[in-house]
Amino acid sequence: MQFSEVKGECHFNGTLATDRAGRLYDSRLRQSIRSARRPLSEREVRTVEAMTAMRITARLTRQLMDRWAEKHGLSEGRLHVLFRLATAPDHRLPLGELADVLEVTPRNITGLIDHLERDGLVERIDDPSDRRLTYARLTVAGGKRIDGMRAQGLEWQLKIAAGLSIDELEQLRHACFRLIENMTGAAVAERSA
Amino acid sequence: MQFSEVKGECHFNGTLATDRAGRLYDSRLRQSIRSARRPLSEREVRTVEAMTAMRITARLTRQLMDRWAEKHGLSEGRLHVLFRLATAPDHRLPLGELADVLEVTPRNITGLIDHLERDGLVERIDDPSDRRLTYARLTVAGGKRIDGMRAQGLEWQLKIAAGLSIDELEQLRHACFRLIENMTGAAVAERSA
DNA sequence: ACTGCATAGTGAAGTGCTTCACTATCCACG
DNA sequence: CGTGGATAGTGAAGCACTTCACTATGCAGT
Numbered sequence: 208m209q210f211s212e213v214k215g216e217c218h219f220n221g222t223l224a225t226d227r228a229g230r231l232y233d234s235r236l237r238q239s240i241r242s243a244r245r246p247l248s249e250r251e252v253r254t255v256e257a258m259t260a261m262r263i264t265a266r267l268t269r270q271l272m273d274r275w276a277e278k279h280g281l282s283e284g285r286l287h288v289l290f291r292l293a294t295a296p297d298h299r300l301p302l303g304e305l306a307d308v309l310e311v312t313p314r315n316i317t318g319l320i321d322h323l324e325r326d327g328l329v330e331r332i333d334d335p336s337d338r339r340l341t342y343a344r345l346t347v348a349g350g351k352r353i354d355g356m357r358a359q360g361l362e363w364q365l366k367i368a369a370g371l372s373i374d375e376l377e378q379l380r381h382a383c384f385r386l387i388e389n390m391t392g393a394a395v396a397e398r399s400a
Numbered sequence: 401m402q403f404s405e406v407k408g409e410c411h412f413n414g415t416l417a418t419d420r421a422g423r424l425y426d427s428r429l430r431q432s433i434r435s436a437r438r439p440l441s442e443r444e445v446r447t448v449e450a451m452t453a454m455r456i457t458a459r460l461t462r463q464l465m466d467r468w469a470e471k472h473g474l475s476e477g478r479l480h481v482l483f484r485l486a487t488a489p490d491h492r493l494p495l496g497e498l499a500d501v502l503e504v505t506p507r508n509i510t511g512l513i514d515h516l517e518r519d520g521l522v523e524r525i526d527d528p529s530d531r532r533l534t535y536a537r538l539t540v541a542g543g544k545r546i547d548g549m550r551a552q553g554l555e556w557q558l559k560i561a562a563g564l565s566i567d568e569l570e571q572l573r574h575a576c577f578r579l580i581e582n583m584t585g586a587a588v589a590e591r592s593a
Numbered sequence: 594a595c596t597g598c599a600t601a602g603t604g605a606a607g608t609g610c611t612t613c614a615c616t617a618t619c620c621a622c623g
Numbered sequence: 624c625g626t627g628g629a630t631a632g633t634g635a636a637g638c639a640c641t642t643c644a645c646t647a648t649g650c651a652g653t
Binding site: 217218220221222225228232234243244247254255256261262264266267268269271310354357361365367370371373377378379380381382385387389390391393394395397 | 410411412413414415416417418421423424425426427432436437440442443444446447448449450451453454455456457458459460461462464487501503547550554557558559560561562563564566568569570571572573574575576577578579580581582583584586587588589590
Binding site: 475476477478504505507508511512530531532 | 608609610611612613618619620
């Protein structure tokens with residue numbers, strides 16, 4: 208599957224322009240922000256612009272991923288389960304823990320695993336030492352599926368991020384994490400790596 | 401409604417750390433990227449890190465907005481309809497056009513407007529000059545609802561973006577639009593504003 | 594041995610959206 | 624005038640997920 212296959216179905220509905228500093232912005236958006244009833248400060252305008260750009264990028268990325276997952280016979284939730292299992296030790300996790308990290312309800316985990324098990328990508332394993340526990344474990348087929356998707360996902364991301372320097376990528380990452388800090392109250396746990 | 405009310409329900413499940421350049425990153429993520437079967441180049445690692453940070457930010461923002469809309473009795477789709485109408489000339493748009501810009505199916509637009517009309521936020525207006533056309537128009541109640549939400553939304557965004565300089569915000573915007581360019585093939589239509 | 598709690602699973606209802614197939618209306622062009 | 628194509632609406636089915644209420648199992652502490 209080529210990136211261009213899905214790229215076509217992916218639309219941006221704004222008006223791209225370049226400001227004096229050579230930075231991209233959406234002129235239509237800026238206009239509609241400026242025509243608010245209360246005049247906004249520069250900081251306010253820049254904040255709304257940045258956050259909106261974020262949301263648009265987010266929506267498009269999500270759309271892309273959704274369709275991509277769909278073409279592999281996976282829903283978003285099932286994809287997340289698979290990816291999480293792929294990075295888990297021994298490719299297995301108790302269902303409850305899986306529900307926690309993916310932030311879905313226990314009710315839903317059952318359904319997701321049911322579906323994945325039916326497709327042969329995951330199997331349920333009982334824990335002999337604590338018979339209340341059930342693990343979801345990636346099958347060989349599931350592992351192959353994920354490996355292929357990871358390789359493809361890497362390629363896509365490289366194409367999407369084409370043209371950005373490593374420094375720009377790091378700045379983007381940093382900015383995102385600062386937003387995340389503000390949204391969640393997450394705090395730095397480690398220093399200097 | 402305070403921002404802190406929803407912030408609590410909003411979780412980041414990684415391990416925040418600071419690199420030598422003082423930039424935030426997710427040490428657990430970096431480790432799991434590095435432990436891929438094929439060793440990745442620095443550019444590849446940075447790309448995946450940045451894109452992942454984007455996706456996390458996106459997910460959180462989306463969660464926040466979703467809950468926020470819900471508390472105002474709106475689904476995501478209905479919220480978008482309202483916002484779009486708010487910025488439309490005369491606060492009205494033909495249903496078909498609305499479906500186009502929001503990228504939802506015509507079938508769904510009917511349902512969205514039905515719902516909003518039932519709630520008294522939008523009304524259907526026939527076009528006397530072309531009787532095939534039906535406009536959706538914001539009612540006074542709808543306008544008030546949106547105005548309140550816009551003010552609140554601005555506050556939230558300022559809080560989420562707190563601590564970022566105007567320059568950083570512009571860089572974030574620029575980076576996002578470059579990703580958008582790459583994803584959609586959108587091109588710059590205007591120069592220098 | 595019994596109780597309390599955790600874990601997994603089930604069934605039913607609801608939501609918000611999608612697609613497909615179809616009708617009714619009505620403008621505009623030949 | 625008449626027809627083709629655009630516009631809106633409808634009904635039915637399906638999907639992925641949610642919540643709520645409930646059962647069954649089994650570990651662990653008293």
